Amino acid sequence: MKKLTLKDVAKELGVSTATISNAFNRPDQLSASKRTEILDACKKIGYTGPNRAAQILRKGQSNIVALILADSLDYMVTDPVASTFIQGVSRVLRENNKHLLLYAGDSESIADVVDFVDGFICYGAPRNPALSQQLNQQSKPVVTVDFNLEGRPAINIDNEKASYEIAKAALTPGDHVAILGLRLIDSPSTCRIYDNPLLNVESSITHRRLDGYCEALKEVGITVDSDWIWSLPENDVVYAVQAAKEVLNSQPRPNVILCMSDIIALELLQCAMSMGIDVPGELKITGFDGIEEASRTRPYLSTVCQSSVEKGMQAASLLLSGENRSLSLSYELKLGETIG
Amino acid sequence: MKKLTLKDVAKELGVSTATISNAFNRPDQLSASKRTEILDACKKIGYTGPNRAAQILRKGQSNIVALILADSLDYMVTDPVASTFIQGVSRVLRENNKHLLLYAGDSESIADVVDFVDGFICYGAPRNPALSQQLNQQSKPVVTVDFNLEGRPAINIDNEKASYEIAKAALTPGDHVAILGLRLIDSPSTCRIYDNPLLNVESSITHRRLDGYCEALKEVGITVDSDWIWSLPENDVVYAVQAAKEVLNSQPRPNVILCMSDIIALELLQCAMSMGIDVPGELKITGFDGIEEASRTRPYLSTVCQSSVEKGMQAASLLLSGENRSLSLSYELKLGETIG
DNA sequence: TCAAAAAAGTTAAACGATTTAGCTTTTTAA
DNA sequence: TTAAAAAGCTAAATCGTTTAACTTTTTTGA
Numbered sequence: 001m002k003k004l005t006l007k008d009v010a011k012e013l014g015v016s017t018a019t020i021s022n023a024f025n026r027p028d029q030l031s032a033s034k035r036t037e038i039l040d041a042c043k044k045i046g047y048t049g050p051n052r053a054a055q056i057l058r059k060g061q062s063n064i065v066a067l068i069l070a071d072s073l074d075y076m077v078t079d080p081v082a083s084t085f086i087q088g089v090s091r092v093l094r095e096n097n098k099h100l101l102l103y104a105g106d107s108e109s110i111a112d113v114v115d116f117v118d119g120f121i122c123y124g125a126p127r128n129p130a131l132s133q134q135l136n137q138q139s140k141p142v143v144t145v146d147f148n149l150e151g152r153p154a155i156n157i158d159n160e161k162a163s164y165e166i167a168k169a170a171l172t173p174g175d176h177v178a179i180l181g182l183r184l185i186d187s188p189s190t191c192r193i194y195d196n197p198l199l200n201v202e203s204s205i206t207h208r209r210l211d212g213y214c215e216a217l218k219e220v221g222i223t224v225d226s227d228w229i230w231s232l233p234e235n236d237v238v239y240a241v242q243a244a245k246e247v248l249n250s251q252p253r254p255n256v257i258l259c260m261s262d263i264i265a266l267e268l269l270q271c272a273m274s275m276g277i278d279v280p281g282e283l284k285i286t287g288f289d290g291i292e293e294a295s296r297t298r299p300y301l302s303t304v305c306q307s308s309v310e311k312g313m314q315a316a317s318l319l320l321s322g323e324n325r326s327l328s329l330s331y332e333l334k335l336g337e338t339i340g
Numbered sequence: 341m342k343k344l345t346l347k348d349v350a351k352e353l354g355v356s357t358a359t360i361s362n363a364f365n366r367p368d369q370l371s372a373s374k375r376t377e378i379l380d381a382c383k384k385i386g387y388t389g390p391n392r393a394a395q396i397l398r399k400g401q402s403n404i405v406a407l408i409l410a411d412s413l414d415y416m417v418t419d420p421v422a423s424t425f426i427q428g429v430s431r432v433l434r435e436n437n438k439h440l441l442l443y444a445g446d447s448e449s450i451a452d453v454v455d456f457v458d459g460f461i462c463y464g465a466p467r468n469p470a471l472s473q474q475l476n477q478q479s480k481p482v483v484t485v486d487f488n489l490e491g492r493p494a495i496n497i498d499n500e501k502a503s504y505e506i507a508k509a510a511l512t513p514g515d516h517v518a519i520l521g522l523r524l525i526d527s528p529s530t531c532r533i534y535d536n537p538l539l540n541v542e543s544s545i546t547h548r549r550l551d552g553y554c555e556a557l558k559e560v561g562i563t564v565d566s567d568w569i570w571s572l573p574e575n576d577v578v579y580a581v582q583a584a585k586e587v588l589n590s591q592p593r594p595n596v597i598l599c600m601s602d603i604i605a606l607e608l609l610q611c612a613m614s615m616g617i618d619v620p621g622e623l624k625i626t627g628f629d630g631i632e633e634a635s636r637t638r639p640y641l642s643t644v645c646q647s648s649v650e651k652g653m654q655a656a657s658l659l660l661s662g663e664n665r666s667l668s669l670s671y672e673l674k675l676g677e678t679i680g
Numbered sequence: 681t682c683a684a685a686a687a688a689g690t691t692a693a694a695c696g697a698t699t700t701a702g703c704t705t706t707t708t709a710a
Numbered sequence: 711t712t713a714a715a716a717a718g719c720t721a722a723a724t725c726g727t728t729t730a731a732c733t734t735t736t737t738t739g740a
Contacts, residue, residue, distance in 0.1 A: 016690050021728060030688060052455035054726035057393045058695050063452070064441070073430035073440070078423045090413035090442065099453060100413070101404070101443045104434060113404070113439060116391035120421070280703095283739055345696055356720045361698060370718065394696035455726095482717050 004047045013041055016023045025047055035220055046291030056116050062099050065089075065116040065319065068104040069129065070147075075234050077102075080291045081261070081308050085123055085145070088312020096320055110134050116190055122147060122317045135214040143319040146205045154326040155315050159205045162304045162331050163258075165214025166286045170256055170302065170339045171220045175284075178247050178254035179213060179224065180240075182206045185229035190239045190246070193226040209260050209288065228254065232264065240267035248272060255283055262287035262294045262303055269297060269338065280340035290334060299337030344387045347436050355382055364389055394458050401672070404431075405659065406457040408471065410464030410487075411446040414656065416576055417442075420631045421648050425463055425485070428652020435624045436660055460680050462487060465544055485651055486545045493664050497671040499545045502644045503552025503598075506626045510596055510642065511560045511677040515624075518565060518587050518594035519553060520580075520604045524571035530579045530586070533566040542547045548599050548629050550676065568594065577664040580607035588612060595623055602627035602634045602643055609637060609678065620680035630674060639677030648669040 007286055010017040015038070023027040023038040042049075056062040067089055069076040086100075092098050097107070101117060103110070104127055105126035111134070119141040136149055144154045183206055185196045195312050198207065209231075217224055230247060232239040244267050247257060259265035261282050265287030269279060279299055287294055290305025302319045306329065350357040353644055362369040363378040382389075384444070394584025396402040407429055409416040416422045426442075433440050441457060445466035451474070459481040466472055475482050476489055484494045511517070511557070523546055525536045538547065550569075557564055570587060572579040584607050587597060599605035605627030609619060617623050619639055646669065654667055 006728095007726075017727080018729075019689060022689090025728080034688080043686080048451050050728090051726050052402075052452065053393075053397045054455075055728080057397045057697085057725090058727045058729090060393070060695080062393070068344045073434065074427055077417075077426045077430060078420070080418070083423055084645075087414055090417060090444075094413065094444060096450075100439045102430065102442060104430075112392065112437070114404075115394075116396065126551045199692090210355050229621065346698095347696075357697080358699075358720060359718085361721090374718080390698085391696050394725090395698080397727085398696080398698045400725080661710080 005024075006043065006047075009038075009042060009047045009050065013038060016051065021050065022286045024338050030170050031236065054203050063119045064120055065093055065098050066101045066103045066110075066113050066120050067317070068110075068120055068122045068126060068135075068246075070102045071127045071234060072104045073102055074108050074210050074235075075236060076104075079235060080263070080293070081235075081289050084308035085312040085315075088288040088309040089121060089316045090312075091226060091309075092313045092316035092320070096316075098124050098316075098320070107131065110138070113211050114138050119143075119319050122149065123315075125227075132179075141319055141322060145260055145315050145317050153324050155311055155317055155318065155329065156205070156327075157329050157331045159208035159339065160215070162306075162317055162333070163288070164189050164208040164215045165212075165333055166220070166288070166304050167213045167216035167258055168331065169335050170258065170284050171216060171222065173221050175220075175222055175256045177217065177222055177228065177231045177251060177255045177256045177258065179210070179335045180243050180247065180257060180259045180268065181210060181229060182235055182264075183233060184210065184229065187231065188233050190230060190232045190243045192246075193229045193231060195226070196231075205259055213258050222333060223316070235261045235263050237263060237267060238265045241271065244268040244271035248277070253277075253283075256282065257285050258314065259285065259287050262289045262301060265301055265303065265338075266293060266297060269299075269301065273318045280338055284340060285338040290332070295334075295336075302336040302339040305329050307333050341349035343391075343418055344385065346387075346390055349378075349382060349385070349387045352385065353378060361390065366613075383407050386609050396635060402458055403458045404457045405438050405656070406441045406443045406450075406453050406460050408443045408445055408450075408460055408462045408466060408475075411574060412444045412446050413442055415576060416444075416676065417577060418426050418478050420603070420633070421575070424461065424648035424653040425655075428654075429461060429656045430667040431462075431649075432533040432653045432656035432660070436656075438656075442501045445471060447471065450478070454478050454480065458644070459483075460657050461659055462489065463655075479546055481659055481662060485548065485655050492664045493653055493658055495658065496545070497644075497646050499548035500552040500555070501629070501644075502556045502671050503549040503675055505552075506628070506642065506644050507553045507556035507598055509558070509673065509675050510598065510626050511556060511562065512626050513561050515560075515562055515596045516592060516594045517562055517564050517568065517596045517598065518610065519550070519569045519570050519588075520583050520587065520597060520599045521550060522600045522604075523573060524550065524569065527571065528573050530570060530572045531585045532586075533569045533571060535566070539572065546600055549651050553598050563642070566663035575603050577603060577607060580604045581611065584608040584679045586617060588617070593623075597608075597623065599625065599627050602629045602631045604642060605641055605643065605678075606633060606637060609639075609641065620678055624680060630672070635674075637674075639676075642679040643674050644671050658671050 006020050008019050010020050023035045027035055090100050106128050122144045125147045142152045144152055144327055148154045182197055230243050232243055240263055265285050269285055273277055287301045287303035290303050292301050294301040346357050346360050350360050361374045405667055430440050446468050464483045465487045482492045488494045514612055524538055570583050580603055605625050609625055612619055612623055627641045627643035629645050634641040634643050
């Protein structure tokens, strides 16, 4: 049996399609009695309401929000920071009867969805820079997180300040310092910077973090050559392990390593311990993010805690509100046992 | 400036709308020369292709697949098992240019999306049983995972057999056994079964697992009273901690505890160790799932390993293929240090 | 009591495409 | 040379709603 349409129902009840439509969408447009009469009849004959596909076309509204994650979903979905972010987003969307479409930041284009979604939340700089452009050229609302898009509302913490502070807390004059960074250069594999040009992603948060570290280093009177800076292509355990081994086997071994994420820091910590290196005696480690696991290790990690759930909730709220203001969220320094 | 429509383009180029449409969708319907001419012109005037919302209505196809997760997204997105499943799904969808809509299993209804999605993947029994009914009544393709829906293709491992095997490996005649189960009864909080009626979710995998345990217990000649069986409402750390404390403080303390998930088992393990209980000397523990963390603990967990990524990939492939066959995936017993 | 205002419904034109059937024109086959 | 087949294109119907504009009926207030 074919699915009923609004037209069928109208014919059946001997009223116009507009009236049926109004019964569902605009109660003020008809008498209460007629409305309940219609709704009851619909239930009886098995009409569950206006077809959503048609509604989307006609109203130009789908109740679907696209969440553009920086990289392929493959990486992102299992990342603890990203997935708690998704958690926050989904919580608010749900409260507002919106639906969540996950979109990979390394996609070719947003053309596939831009016509029907109600808006975008963009989490991190999309791996494919074309997406940023496309996002900015289209007219649906966008909220960016950990990333900036000219003229669009953004949600961030002050990455530079936070990195400065955590670095400052870890550093002592004379330290030999290494930095394990994220996407600082454009390479698909983990590598030391050497003379590679820094990736110029517009207001990338990892560059902000680097700036913060450098500020602190300068203040303490330490210089770090670019070959003591690593760049991992993804915030993933695989790359973290590799980088950890590399840095710990480099001569002379650094006694402070600043990591741009907890994932990296934890892997480094584990690697160091398995090599019998004393943390924080011989090696101090700092992370970034404040994931749960970071407080369960022994010694527990020094890191910058930011609430991803909060970020997600704020992002979704901001998008739904339609306002165009940006938000700077708070963070918290957690000075743990890995810096003594 | 308003967005261009196919009609505008047709007028501009002096051809019919059908031709423009064909240029984008059915190359065989026009000459190659005309096609490139049209496509070039479109690029020039800034027409990016047919409006997707209109396409969805007209074609009845959106390239969107809804993934219904058992519970609220809030719980599910951060669950390691669920999120690796999502990873698998997203990988295959991406390869096929499909998009992923996340849908909560505790939603009121699927009416919001059923009209426009191309199909459903249902991961676990939806918290709201009405969804199962609605899923079965509608005509779009559905693939179920860790859960069965009459007449629909399903993907599972043999939960009963796997549980039987892991239990068998852990048990010795005379053991005092407890079971930490999942959603065995209908309660929003962690509780012992006592005389509560078992939840009768049609072919719930956790009941299968219980059956497997019981089979093994019977064979070894052990009986387990229902008050030594716990039921957690969610596979979440919070409930796991609570249950762990409860069971470890019960008198007489069991010396074997069978857990229906690794999350539960790991929390139990940690709790036991902090209480100074010797594992596996005084207490043997088994888990279920084979999450990564389970192999990183010391002693490492005995569990049933199943590949969630694989499950996700198979589910998506099956859905896209349109076939109606079910799949029984393989699993692997990992007999670790927690059972000695 | 009566004009004006408000309420309740209806009509018909969008929304922006796809697709079938049919009409020309060109190519092929005999 | 001509009939048949193929290619290329168009007109018009359709997908299932929403909504602006309009008509008719009811209510209101002076």
